[in-house]
Ligand code: NAI
């Protein structure tokens with residue numbers, strides 16, 4: 001699924017900065033990437049509110065083509081058009097896996113200091129299928145779809161992720177006591193697929209209990225795999241656990257492409273002031289480097305960010321400091 005290349009063979013990276021601080025954190029991140037010893041060929045694409053104003057389309061076909069032709073895509077943030085841009089891109093690229101790491105860093109508002117787990121969320125079905133929602137005589141209904149194919153694909157992805165990243169346990173999260181058929185099937189597939197990974201421990205919890213365990217014993221989780229809606233909710237709980245949007249990256253992985261983006265939006269309240277925290281975008285770039293199997297560069301950037309946070313001297317306002325995006329970026333380049 002990932003793309004390993006020799007040094008002479010440049011990676012083609014689609015760069016879609018979007019709106020507001022999306023542009024600012026993207027510029028900072030490209031700056032940092034240019035200080036690693038990898039040759040990237042960046043191809044810029046437009047998308048978002050400004051693009052809509054200028055071209056009448058929030059996600060032009062040209063941008064979709066750029067993303068499709070790339071080895072990986074870096075995405076900043078869109079504004080009000082976010083759903084039209086990012087949801088459509090995920091569909092176009094069939095990005096079935098949404099990965100959100102939850103990790104505690106020093107000098108941040110984290111609930112505990114040894115949190116480090118990955119949420120692997122199914123991105124294509126569950127309760128989030130727009131055309132399965134309808135108005136009825138009594139109100140409205142939404143249909144929850146669980147297919148063997150999609151759940152097997154995401155659960156296998158989670159076990160493989162655990163295997164490749166030295167994780168010892170995968171937790172399947174569902175509500176099979178109430179949703180006996182749909183989540184009953186999810187649970188059944190979880191243990192079926194798990195048999196292919198004899199060295200990895202398996203456990204399953206109900207989603208409501210998991211919501212509590214994330215607060216009471218967050219350090220016990222390593223990899224969580226779950227359906228679309230549950231993954232959406234638990235991953236925001238995870239962001240809250242480790243202290244804020246300025247630090248949370250994500251990846252969308254599919255058969256036709258991969259896209260890496262911070263979880264935050266365009267932050268109109270601070271856009272244009274040069275004070276956005278670029279770390280979430282830079283950690284998204286770390287995830288991209290790992291996807292490209294450029295692990296040495298990924299470690300270098302990851303460690304530089306860790307050092308910056310440990311020193312706690314050059315931090316943006318959201319982390320209690322008063323440094324600018326540019327100052328943080330320069331310090332990370334120094335620490336590389
Ligand atoms: P937001 O994530 O843009 O901002 C929420 C709060 O967190 C704001 O106070 C903001 O200043 C702060 N914040 C976010 N990222 C930060 C960073 N890197 N450094 C420092 N502070 C940061 O979410 P909000 O306000 O709900 O939405 C603003 C716009 O972004 C909306 O138009 C929304 O549609 C869009 N959006 C786009 C997303 C995407 O492109 N994937 C995701 C979420 C929202």
Ligand code: MG
Pocket residue numbers: 232233236
């Ligand atoms: Mg969400």
